[in-house]
Amino acid sequence: MRAPGWLRGALLRGWRGRRLPPWMTVVAAVGLILAGLSLALYNERQGAAQKQRAVMVQAQILSGSIAAALAFDDRLTVREYIDALQANPDIETVGVYDSQGSLVAGYAGGGYLPPTSAVRAPLSDGDHLVVTAPVTQGRTRLGSVYLRSTREPLVRRAAGYSGIGLLIVMASLVVTVLGASNRSLSRAHHRVQGEMRRRAKAERDLRRSQELEAATQLTLATERGRAALRQSEQQLEFALDAGRLGSWELDLRTDAVAASEFFRAAFGLGPDDALDSLRSLLAHVDLADRPRLQNALSRAIADGADLEIEYRTLTPLDETRWLLMRGRAAYDEEGAAVKIAGLSLDITDRKLAEQRQQSLLDELNHRVKNTLATVQSIAMQTSRTAGDADAFEHAFLARISALAQAHDLLTAVAWEGASLGDVIRRILAPYAAEGQIDRLRMAGPDVRLGPNAAVSLAMAFHELATNAAKYGALSTAAGELEVAWTVDRPGAGQALPLALLGEPVALEIEWRESGGPAVTPPARRGFGSRFVEKALAREFDGACELIFRPEGLQCHMRLPLSPKLQLAA
Amino acid sequence: MEYAVKAAYLYRFAPFVQWPPDAFASAASPFNLCVLGDDPFGAALDQAVRGQSVGDHPVVVRRLRAAEVATGCQILYVQDARRPALASALRGVRGAPVLTVSDQGRGDGTIIQFVVKEGHVRFSIDTGLAAASHVTISSKLLSLAVTTEGGR
Numbered sequence: 001m002r003a004p005g006w007l008r009g010a011l012l013r014g015w016r017g018r019r020l021p022p023w024m025t026v027v028a029a030v031g032l033i034l035a036g037l038s039l040a041l042y043n044e045r046q047g048a049a050q051k052q053r054a055v056m057v058q059a060q061i062l063s064g065s066i067a068a069a070l071a072f073d074d075r076l077t078v079r080e081y082i083d084a085l086q087a088n089p090d091i092e093t094v095g096v097y098d099s100q101g102s103l104v105a106g107y108a109g110g111g112y113l114p115p116t117s118a119v120r121a122p123l124s125d126g127d128h129l130v131v132t133a134p135v136t137q138g139r140t141r142l143g144s145v146y147l148r149s150t151r152e153p154l155v156r157r158a159a160g161y162s163g164i165g166l167l168i169v170m171a172s173l174v175v176t177v178l179g180a181s182n183r184s185l186s187r188a189h190h191r192v193q194g195e196m197r198r199r200a201k202a203e204r205d206l207r208r209s210q211e212l213e214a215a216t217q218l219t220l221a222t223e224r225g226r227a228a229l230r231q232s233e234q235q236l237e238f239a240l241d242a243g244r245l246g247s248w249e250l251d252l253r254t255d256a257v258a259a260s261e262f263f264r265a266a267f268g269l270g271p272d273d274a275l276d277s278l279r280s281l282l283a284h285v286d287l288a289d290r291p292r293l294q295n296a297l298s299r300a301i302a303d304g305a306d307l308e309i310e311y312r313t314l315t316p317l318d319e320t321r322w323l324l325m326r327g328r329a330a331y332d333e334e335g336a337a338v339k340i341a342g343l344s345l346d347i348t349d350r351k352l353a354e355q356r357q358q359s360l361l362d363e364l365n366h367r368v369k370n371t372l373a374t375v376q377s378i379a380m381q382t383s384r385t386a387g388d389a390d391a392f393e394h395a396f397l398a399r400i401s402a403l404a405q406a407h408d409l410l411t412a413v414a415w416e417g418a419s420l421g422d423v424i425r426r427i428l429a430p431y432a433a434e435g436q437i438d439r440l441r442m443a444g445p446d447v448r449l450g451p452n453a454a455v456s457l458a459m460a461f462h463e464l465a466t467n468a469a470k471y472g473a474l475s476t477a478a479g480e481l482e483v484a485w486t487v488d489r490p491g492a493g494q495a496l497p498l499a500l501l502g503e504p505v506a507l508e509i510e511w512r513e514s515g516g517p518a519v520t521p522p523a524r525r526g527f528g529s530r531f532v533e534k535a536l537a538r539e540f541d542g543a544c545e546l547i548f549r550p551e552g553l554q555c556h557m558r559l560p561l562s563p564k565l566q567l568a569a
Numbered sequence: 570m571e572y573a574v575k576a577a578y579l580y581r582f583a584p585f586v587q588w589p590p591d592a593f594a595s596a597a598s599p600f601n602l603c604v605l606g607d608d609p610f611g612a613a614l615d616q617a618v619r620g621q622s623v624g625d626h627p628v629v630v631r632r633l634r635a636a637e638v639a640t641g642c643q644i645l646y647v648q649d650a651r652r653p654a655l656a657s658a659l660r661g662v663r664g665a666p667v668l669t670v671s672d673q674g675r676g677d678g679t680i681i682q683f684v685v686k687e688g689h690v691r692f693s694i695d696t697g698l699a700a701a702s703h704v705t706i707s708s709k710l711l712s713l714a715v716t717t718e719g720g721r
Binding site: 069142 | 585
């Protein structure tokens with residue numbers, strides 16, 4: 001049977017630890033009493049039925065036992081069976097009747113024994129129970145038996161139930177006490193539960209706030225870490241970019257190559273060009289440097305030593321670049337090499353500078369040797385023509401000075417050659433003092449001389465100027481000097497290859513003095529004459545001629561525009 | 570008076586004895602109560618069994634002469650089983666499901682023998698012979714017997 005909703009709700013509330021209402025305690029106690037009464041009534045009925053069954057069994061046993069004796073009229077045997085029943089105090093009256101209903105034998109222990117009997121249903125008479133049973137054998141009716149049994153008095157039976165009643169009353173009291181305790185406990189339970197809920201909520205709030213704070217801290221730390229990492233990466237990238245450093249990494253397990261933009265640039269490769277394996281990397285290395293690079297990589301991986309190697313790369317445009325590569329291998333916990341990585345620097349400019357420096361050193365060596373040879377020659381020639389030591393000193397120093405001026409001129413342009421006009425102006429500068437500038441006239445196109453030609457022509461013009469200052473036009477105030485030069489181009493009718501027609505082939509320099517003392521041809525040739533007419537002409541495969549005209553010295557130089565003389569255009 | 574009691578007892582043995590099914594020719598066959606030889610009961614026997622039946626079998630009294638075959642009887646009474654003719658007839662039904670009753674003492678070849686004890690008619694039972702005749706006697710009847718003999 002399903003309990004009403006209000007009762008289920010009340011019970012559920014009770015089971016959930018809530019307070020049990022007082023009326024429920026009363027209902028429970030009344031229920032217990034009713035249950036006890038029902039139990040007693042049920043027990044009484046069961047007892048009566050059991051008693052009836054027991055008496056019926058006694059009657060049937062007696063019926064079966066006396067069947068033969070009744071059939072053969074053996075009253076003595078019947079009497080013996082009846083006497084045996086008298087031992088049972090509950091059997092008050094016993095009667096045995098024949099098939100005609102006449103009493104055969106029996107006894108009445110204080111009760112009434114009917115003279116005749118008929119079989120009928122059991123009858124309860126107060127504290128007595130009357131039971132009859134037929135005596136049969138097969139289908140033959142032989143007679144009947146009559147039993148009147150006493151039951152335990154009602155007072156005594158009721159006393160027997162008093163124990164149960166007492167238990168019920170005690171149970172009701174226990175229920176009442178428990179109900180009261182339950183109310184008290186429920187109130188305490190409610191208070192504890194309320195407190196627990198408040199504490200749980202406070203703990204949840206605290207935990208949430210702690211988690212929030214921790215999450216915030218973690219986020220901030222992560223953000224700071226990321227920012228620091230970004231800054232570090234940016235600094236590293238900036239440093240690498242500023243230093244034009246490339247980065248590279250070779251995964252030794254997969255042979256995969258990862259390279260930065262600068263690293264790729266050293267191979268003339270863009271971000272999308274293939275450079276994803278050691279093989280593709282070596283394919284862009286100069287063939288002569290490949291074995292060296294492979295050996296260096298193998299050694300660094302095997303020994304754990306630092307890798308440092310300079311090698312040439314071949315760009316897709318067949319341009320050769322130099323690359324300095326440094327790196328170091330990394331190993332796993334078992335000591336197996338897993339990768340090698342490092343930085344690279346494009347050192348092409350440095351290599352070119354080194355080559356230029358070497359060339360300059362070689363050139364300087366060459367020039368120093370030449371200069372020393374020139375000085376040696378000047379010293380020898382001057383000593384040969386100088387009359388005394390003073391004259392030698394004067395002439396030698398002057399010539400060394402001219403040589404120094406030519407060197408100064410060349411040094412100013414890093415020995416890249418000098419302009420012919422500048423050479424002439426530098427040598428004649430001492431004679432172009434204020435008030436004398438009008439005496440000097442220089443005219444000619446811009447001709448670039450090689451370093452050797454500049455020195456030689458400077459020395460030649462120094463000898464000519466010194467001679468003019470001592471004996472010629474520059475020795476008097478009225479003397480004049482004109483230096484003119486032209487670039488001779490071959491004209492029509494000259495036997496030259498068609499390709500050279502219109503191209504400059506020779507430098508024509510004309511040194512012309514006038515207004516000075518009358519000139520007479522010298523009796524002997526000095527250092528200057530020999531230098532100009534022989535040494536200079538021989539050095540440049542040209543022709544130089546000194547013409548001692550009375551009105552002034554004239555020097556005509558025709559020097560082929562060869563690589564010796566002229567810088568390449 | 571004695572034989573009137575014995576006549577009533579003859580019929581009253583029937584409820585306490587169980588015959589095998591083949592003891593009857595059919596389910597409705599009569600229950601034959603036979604008297605072999607002298608009939609000491611007279612009309613008392615007929616009066617005692619009148620209207621009676623054993624199960625579905627109506628009780629019929631058959632009086633047989635000594636020479637007649639007693640097979641087909643469920644109860645066979647002989648007054649004096651020691652007489653040669655009756656003894657011969659009793660031997661003829663030995664092993665057959667026939668409850669034999671006599672007035673003589675023990676050892677006369679019948680299963681039940683009437684005895685008079687202290688002025689009351691009682692009986693003794695030979696259970697060994699009952700077993701040999703394939704009839705089963707209730708323990709109630711055995712408990713009422715004056716004496717019982719078992720085994721062969």
